Amino acid sequence: MFEALKEQPKDKILALVQMYKEDPRTDKIDLGVGVYKDATGATPIMRAVKAAEKQLWEVEQSKSYTALSGDPAFGDAMRDMLLADSVSAENVAAVATPGGTGAVRQAFDLVQMANKDARIFVSDPTWPNHLSILKHMALPTVMYRYFDAETRGVNFEGMIEDLGALKAGDVVLLHGCCHNPTGANLNMTQWQAVIDLMLEKGAIPMIDIAYQGFGDGLEEDAQATRLVASSMPETIIAASCSKNFGIYRERTGLLMTVCNDPSKKALNQGTLNYLNRQNYSFPPDHGARLVTMVLTDPTLKADWKAELEEVRTGMLALRTQLAGELQRLSGSDRFGFLAEHRGMFSRVGATPEQVEKLRVDHSVYMVGDSRMNIAGLNAQTVPILADAIIKAGV
Ligand code: LMR
Numbered sequence: 001m002f003e004a005l006k007e008q009p010k011d012k013i014l015a016l017v018q019m020y021k022e023d024p025r026t027d028k029i030d031l032g033v034g035v036y037k038d039a040t041g042a043t044p045i046m047r048a049v050k051a052a053e054k055q056l057w058e059v060e061q062s063k064s065y066t067a068l069s070g071d072p073a074f075g076d077a078m079r080d081m082l083l084a085d086s087v088s089a090e091n092v093a094a095v096a097t098p099g100g101t102g103a104v105r106q107a108f109d110l111v112q113m114a115n116k117d118a119r120i121f122v123s124d125p126t127w128p129n130h131l132s133i134l135k136h137m138a139l140p141t142v143m144y145r146y147f148d149a150e151t152r153g154v155n156f157e158g159m160i161e162d163l164g165a166l167k168a169g170d171v172v173l174l175h176g177c178c179h180n181p182t183g184a185n186l187n188m189t190q191w192q193a194v195i196d197l198m199l200e201k202g203a204i205p206m207i208d209i210a211y212q213g214f215g216d217g218l219e220e221d222a223q224a225t226r227l228v229a230s231s232m233p234e235t236i237i238a239a240s241c242s243k244n245f246g247i248y249r250e251r252t253g254l255l256m257t258v259c260n261d262p263s264k265k266a267l268n269q270g271t272l273n274y275l276n277r278q279n280y281s282f283p284p285d286h287g288a289r290l291v292t293m294v295l296t297d298p299t300l301k302a303d304w305k306a307e308l309e310e311v312r313t314g315m316l317a318l319r320t321q322l323a324g325e326l327q328r329l330s331g332s333d334r335f336g337f338l339a340e341h342r343g344m345f346s347r348v349g350a351t352p353e354q355v356e357k358l359r360v361d362h363s364v365y366m367v368g369d370s371r372m373n374i375a376g377l378n379a380q381t382v383p384i385l386a387d388a389i390i391k392a393g394v
Contacts, residue, residue, distance in 0.1 A: 012128055012368055020365045028363035029381050031372035034180065034344050036243060036311060039378040046246045048304035052293040060289075065282050068273040070096025074288040077295040078254045081218075082209065082239055086226035087258050093268035094256040095276050096283035100210045100240025103255040105133055106275050107206055107238050110257070111171050112139060113271070121163060121172045121203075123147075125347075125369060127180045130173060130208070142170075147182045152337035152349055154184045160197060168202030171236070174228070176209030177221035178343020181371035185215070185342055191224045195231045205232055210240035213308045214315065215342035218244075229258040241291050243344070244308055250287025311375075315344065318377045325386035335389075347371050350394045362388035370394075 016032040035043050045053075069075060075094035083092070097103040111118050120139055122130055123146035134141045142165065145158030163172065174194070179185050186194065198205055205228050212221045229235045234257070241252040257268045276283055294300045319339050326335035338346050350358065350370035358364040364385060366372040377385060 009132075011132070016365055016367060019359075023363060023365075025363045027384075029365065029376060029385060031364065031366040031374075031376040031385075034243065034373055035248060036246060036344065036375045039314075041378075043246065043248075046304060046307050048294045048300040048307065049245055049247060049290050051303070052290045052297075052300055055293065056289060066285050068276045068282060069094065069269065070276075070283045070288050071285065071292065073296070074292045075254065075256075077292045078239060078241075079256065081295060082212070082222055082237065082254075082256070083226055083229055083258070084219075084222070086230040088262070090262040090265060091260060092256060092258050093265055093272055094254055095269075095272040096285075096288045097238075097253040097255050097276070098280065098284055099242055099251040100208065100238055100253040101129060101133075102251065102280075102283070103238035103240070103253040104130065104208055106255045106272070106279065107236050108133060108137055108139055109275050109279070110236065110255075110271065111204075111206070112137065113275075115169050117169065118204075119167070119170045120206075121166065121170060123159075123173070123175070123179070125181055126173065126175075127208070144172075146179075147184060147347065149349060152182075152184065152347065153340070154186055154190070156186070156190050156193075160193065163194065163197055163201075163203075166198070166201040166203040170201070170203045171206050172198060172203050173206050173208060174224075176207045176212065176225040176237075176239075178211035178215045178345070180210070180343070181345050181347055181367065181369060183341030183343055183346035184337075186224065188223065188227070191227055195228060198232060204234050204236065206236040206238070208238045211243055211343045212239070213244045213305075214312055214344055217312070218305060218308065232258075233260045234258070241287060245287070245291055245294065245304070247287045247290065250290070251284050252287030252291060315374050318374050318379075318382060319346070321379065321382045322374075322377070322386060325383050326389065329386055329390045344373055344375055345371050346374060348389065348394060350389070350392065354392045354394050357392045358388055362392070364388050 013033050020030050074096050079092050097106055119142050121142045121144050124143040144162035145155050148155040207225050215221045237256040239254045242248045294304045323335050323339040348370045352368055355370050
């Protein structure tokens, strides 16, 4: 049987991690995988998470199963963080999932189960694994224009034009904040226009939100998700706790449905529970429990928010510094977009050859589409990167 297997395409982001590891150069700069790093290059365990872990070790009495949905307290805490009071709890069903990717996969399962004719509209570009999972599941996928290669901002006209092809029941995959890989985001007026279009077409939004708190602030980054959830009859939300709680390996995520008809809550919840049972039975609990503890204990929450804010403002400072260095070296404002982008990533706009040159000649690792992880920089490496970008001819 196994002889029938074909070699699968390598994930570009994960392949880059391996290449970076194998590079013996000591001055190498890792701007690849989306993992936060502090100025020393470490990915720390956040203070509040560490404190919660210590408490949990003391108080946890059992490792028995929780529930198919995961601990409902996790769903409640996450609903509060993501949606605040934009929708009533009566309209929301939620399950814990293994990471944000688990939630995305489960969301596609849900779409397939509910409407096998639904097409998934995906931004061009998007996180490569979105496309990989959609292909693996053989779900019909339509790309909509999103990024303007010239301005490095959103090509909003193109996006609206392409979303004009939506039919009732189609799903629009949207990044809640901090678009991955571009760093270019819709403003609230543009979000409203997308909502109006989806309402007109009878399309269903699916929001992937993995970087809440990394862009403009914890509340600010949820604004679009809240507007969508409170405006649309049905919304699917896949959320990750990997980045904003720094618990990547704990695999902590949440899949949520919001439906303006509360009589559907039990059916939606039952369906999400069923999907968990089919795919992996009970979702992982440890990370979800830590998140719940942090979000429900005022002291832990305040400390977590303060640290998250340090992370966010640190990345913004690096963006400003990089844009400034590049302005100085290039004598132009053409890299100003770096300070405008939000989140961990920016697509700098280098060609694949220039990305290769950056890696070979300057030991700078970024994803082939020229996505760079801003958190891979520090105040000392920013000028080195700026110089390399100019020398590579970007
Ligand atoms: C990324 O985009 O680099 C992260 O979300 C990590 C991943 O799993 O791809």
